[in-house]
Structure formats: C-alpha cells, structure tokens
Amino acid sequence: MSAFDELMAFQRETEALAQVAMRLGWDQETVMPRGSATQRGEEMAAIEGVLHARRTDPRIGALLESAQAPDDSGTANLRLIRHTYDRTTRVPARLASELARTTSLAQGIWAESRAQENVGEFLPTLRTVLDLTREKAAALADGGDLYDALLEDYEPGATGAGLEQMFGALRPRLVALRERVLGAERQPASLSGTYDEAGQMALSAELALAFGYDTGRGRIDKAVHPFSSGSGNDVRITTRTSAIDPFNCFYSTIHEVGHGAYEQGIDQAHLLTPLGQGVSMGVHESQSRIYENQLARSSAFTGHLFKRMRATFGDFGISDAADFHGTVNRVSPGFIRTESDEVQYNLHVLLRFDLERQLIAGTLDVADLEAAWNARFLSDFGIAVDRPSNGVLQDVHWPVGLFGYFPTYTLGNVYAGCLHKALRDAVPDLDDHLARGDTTPATDWLRRNLQTFGGLRPPRDTIRHACGFEPSEVPLLDYLEAKYAAIYHL
Missing domain, CATH: 1.10.1370.30 (Neurolysin; domain 3)
Structure with a gap:
C-alpha cells in the first residue's frame, strides 16, 4: 500500500467516526431524553478524545511527507488533511475533550434558561464556553488574531x-x-x-x-x-x-x-x-x-x-x-x-x-x-x-x-x-x-x-x-x- 493509500484508509476511518459523533449531536437535539444530558456530555467528550487522537496521530505527519497524490482530487485531499492536522495538533487533547463536554452540557442549560427567560442562569456557563474557546483560539492563532483563527474552522481563508x-x-x-x-x-x-x-x-x-x-x-x-x-x-x-x-x-x-x-x-x-x-x-x-x-x-x-x-x-x-x-x-x-x-x-x-x-x-x-x-x-x-x-x-x-x-x-x-x-x-x-x-x-x-x-x-x-x-x-x-x-x- 502506498503512503497515499495508507493515509486515505486512515482518514476514512476518522471521517466515519466523525459522522458517528455528528449523529450523537442530531440525536441530542431531536429525540434524546432530557435526563440523558450529563451522560451525553461524557459520550461526546470521549468520542472527541478519540477523534483528536486520530487527527493528531504522528503517522499522519509522516505519511504526508511521503504521500504522492495520483490526481487533482488526491492533491485536494492532501491539502485538507494537512490543514486539519496542522490545526488540530495545536490544540491540546485535554482542551478538545473539555470543550466537547462543556458545550454538550451548555446546550441543555441554554435551552432551560431560554425557556425560563433567565439570562443570569446561563451566563456562568457561557463564560466557561467563552474562556475555553479563547484558549483554543490562542492555540490556533500562534500569536495572530484570535477571531481569524476561529473563522478558519468555518470559512477557510476569511478574515x-x-x-x-x-x-x-x-x-x-x-x-x-x-x-x-x-x-x-x-x-x-x-x-x-x-x-x-x-x-x-x-x-x-x-x-x-x-x-x-x-x-x-x-x-x-x-x-x-x-x-x-x-x-x-x-x-x-x-x-x-x-x-x-x-x-x-x-x-x-x-x-x-x-x-x-x-x-x-x-x-x-x-x-x-x-x-x-x-x-x-x-x-x-x-x-x-x-x-x-x-x-x-x-x-x-x-x-x-x-x-x-x-x-x-x-x-x-x-x-x-x-x-x-x-x-x-x-x-x-x-x-x-x-x-x-x-x-x-x-x-x-x-x-x-x-x-x-x-x-x-x-x-x-x-x-x-x-x-x-x-x-x-x-x-x-x-x-x-x-x-x-x-x-x-x-x-x-x-x-x-x-x-x-x-x-x-x-x-x-x-x-x-x-x-x-x-x-x-x-x-x-x-x-x-x-x-x-x-x-x-x-x-x-x-x-x-x-x-x-x-x-x-x-x-x-x-x-x-x-x-x-x-x-x-x-x-x-x-x-x-x-x-x-x-x-x-x-
């Protein structure tokens, strides 16, 4: 198996796991019992930990060094894998898991605060989410603009x-x-x-x-x-x-x-x-x-x-x-x-x-x-x-x-x-x-x-x-x- 084929096989497993994580999010917003929120937070943190480990696996860096793309699609895949690898390796695994756990719980707290029209009940949670997000942005920005670093997740190239x-x-x-x-x-x-x-x-x-x-x-x-x-x-x-x-x-x-x-x-x-x-x-x-x-x-x-x-x-x-x-x-x-x-x-x-x-x-x-x-x-x-x-x-x-x-x-x-x-x-x-x-x-x-x-x-x-x-x-x-x-x- 070539370095490119090995890299793509590894990536397909990572993409499949990411889809599983996405399905957990879908379930949480549609049919999940309300009493399951705390457990779901732990589940989301666990799968985010697995995904973060895969996305920062040193084998990716080694394979990127030697992989040769067979066509334009392969070149684009390598570009995107490298982009994700470079960004993900800057974020500590502990932070990635904590963000996943906190935001999963925050969604339920927000929904309850919204239903009760109680901003004060939600603000401590929002402050925690913001602090973790700013910590992530600082890791990604490497001395640059924090907001631009976050934008890159949603609109690559935008400032x-x-x-x-x-x-x-x-x-x-x-x-x-x-x-x-x-x-x-x-x-x-x-x-x-x-x-x-x-x-x-x-x-x-x-x-x-x-x-x-x-x-x-x-x-x-x-x-x-x-x-x-x-x-x-x-x-x-x-x-x-x-x-x-x-x-x-x-x-x-x-x-x-x-x-x-x-x-x-x-x-x-x-x-x-x-x-x-x-x-x-x-x-x-x-x-x-x-x-x-x-x-x-x-x-x-x-x-x-x-x-x-x-x-x-x-x-x-x-x-x-x-x-x-x-x-x-x-x-x-x-x-x-x-x-x-x-x-x-x-x-x-x-x-x-x-x-x-x-x-x-x-x-x-x-x-x-x-x-x-x-x-x-x-x-x-x-x-x-x-x-x-x-x-x-x-x-x-x-x-x-x-x-x-x-x-x-x-x-x-x-x-x-x-x-x-x-x-x-x-x-x-x-x-x-x-x-x-x-x-x-x-x-x-x-x-x-x-x-x-x-x-x-x-x-x-x-x-x-x-x-x-x-x-x-x-x-x-x-x-x-x-x-x-x-x-x-x-």
Whole structure:
C-alpha cells in the first residue's frame, strides 16, 4: 500500500467516526431524553478524545511527507488533511475533550434558561464556553488574531477585517432599502388564522421532495432550532411548526434541504474523505439561502405554493398569487434572525458578528453582553428587546462554542446572490419551471456546477468556478433592490 493509500484508509476511518459523533449531536437535539444530558456530555467528550487522537496521530505527519497524490482530487485531499492536522495538533487533547463536554452540557442549560427567560442562569456557563474557546483560539492563532483563527474552522481563508469591509459595503444599501420599504404606501398583508401541524408537515415533506431532497438517504424531524446533519448517504434535516406561521415550517424545511442537497449531491467517489462534505459554512449557506430565497420566495414559485396551500388548508384569507407573493416576502420589524425577511436578515447577522468579535477580543465582558445586545438591537432595528428569548438567548451558536460561525450566514447570502445571477443567465426560462413547482433546472445546475465537487476547491474558488466571476456583494444588493421595488411599488 502506498503512503497515499495508507493515509486515505486512515482518514476514512476518522471521517466515519466523525459522522458517528455528528449523529450523537442530531440525536441530542431531536429525540434524546432530557435526563440523558450529563451522560451525553461524557459520550461526546470521549468520542472527541478519540477523534483528536486520530487527527493528531504522528503517522499522519509522516505519511504526508511521503504521500504522492495520483490526481487533482488526491492533491485536494492532501491539502485538507494537512490543514486539519496542522490545526488540530495545536490544540491540546485535554482542551478538545473539555470543550466537547462543556458545550454538550451548555446546550441543555441554554435551552432551560431560554425557556425560563433567565439570562443570569446561563451566563456562568457561557463564560466557561467563552474562556475555553479563547484558549483554543490562542492555540490556533500562534500569536495572530484570535477571531481569524476561529473563522478558519468555518470559512477557510476569511478574515474578520475582510468580512468587516464587505459587511460595511452591505449595510448602507440594506438600511436605505429597509427605510424605503417600511415607508412605502403599499404594505402587503400579513398571514392570519391557524394552520394544523399535520398539514404543515405534509406540505413541508412535499416541498423537500420538490427541491430534490433524497429521503432514501435522509429523514425530516422536528427541532427547536432547525438544522441539518451528516453527509454522504446519511443526511438528516429538521424543521419546526407554528400554528400561526406555516411559513416558518415551509421555509425552514427548504432552507435545510439546501444544506442537505449539497451534502447528498457530492460525488460518491468522495464519500468519507475530506472532499466528501461542503467546503465551508459560507458555501453551505449559499445553497440553503438560494433554495429558500431566490428560488422558493420568487414570484414564480410562490404562485405554485399559493395553490398548494389552498389545497391543503382551504381559503386562508389571501386573495390571489400576487398578494400571496407580497405576504411571503413581507418586511416587518422583528426580533428573530431565522424568521427575518431578506432585507433585514443580514442586519441581524452583522449585530452578532460585531458582538462576538468583541467577546473573543476581550473588549466585551459576558456580564455586559445582554445590555450590549439590547442597545445595539434598539439602534439597528428601532425596537426594544422585550425578553431574552427574543434577544441574547435566541441562538444556540454561542452556547455550543460556534464563535466565528455567524458571519458565514451573510457570506452565504452574498454567494447566493452571485450564484443566482449566474443561474438566471444559464437558465433563462427558469420561472416557467418554478411556476409549475419544478425546481430541477435550478437544482441540477447547482449540483453540476457546485455541489458535486464537495471540498475540491477553496471556498471563494468554489463560487468563482460556479459563477464565472469574482464573488462580491453587488449581485445580492441588486437582486434585493429590484425584488422589493416590485413588491412595494417603490
């Protein structure tokens, strides 16, 4: 066996174990008994210890020295293995296990604090998570910027300064568009009435299939905070229901299908290798956002959804497909990031990006986080946070140590804007298909041009290859301004 073959065989076992760990996380957020949290923390710590030992095994370093890649895929695999090895060897095994144990327990403490609207109950745990995360960042940064070191886990090659520049270009046009929209004479109606859960879940499952989700290699469950999990031939997604807001269910499902379809669409030759998963969270988010927004919230597809909702729920008070499109895309002030409209969504992300950079830098203390959040939210959105679950406790990311993750949501929106522009150029009759509920021209284009390659190319190169041009925020802003000008008669 060659050094390359030996290395890849070792890596496949590591990737398989990582999938097992991911399945434990899925179980914890969906069906795990509440009383199992402490034991699950020990289980997660144990498997993280095994994974850390494998990822830092000296044999990897020795094999990397002599391995010769047989092709471009092999070269990319070696690049990714080396990147993971170099980073993982900087983090002590004790720290890796302690982070896994602490964040597993923190998730349950956060959920309980959120349900009780008690920030103070959670802050000591968050401080522990933050301290451990900063310790990890210091080990990875090797004297460099702590936040950049954490970003590398989610968006390789990105920097806080680079994202700050991009987000600075986004903010003025987004704020100006929001003010024009909220001040417009025409304001679409909001949805009213109640919608039974069985009907929501049935239509949600139909939408998942329409967008190409393979339930033979996945499943749909319910979770408090929708997410996707897994890769290759076991890719699971979750959704949630609300009796007064079926859009939450439908668009959460489509969003997670975007993530799931990316993983299911990767070339099977890359299964259980570093190439066999999405290349970054920003690119991952580009898939969920283009599925959810540019495709599923388009006037063509909402016309189809209007008919399906009428068939499922009967007359629900919206007179026609045009008004329904306005209702689906209605802009209104709100607290919750995941329920936000396209105009304001990125403003929610920018708030979190700025605050978590301050937390990691040590310029914002955990004790002052809630006050800082509330002040920034009032400044950005013009409304006061009424309770912690609508504010600093609404997201699970910080409790589970995902500092550096939030900016990839907006980066994913930027990438989705670029992909949508390229897709429209490539498929000029796309709306004719979407109006019939047929997404295949779009999802096939995305699979061919992006999803199948998995981690073959670095993130920005992945988008550049698919689109044929350098990624920028301009296509997203142009799309939003054109779309909402039409809806609001600006």
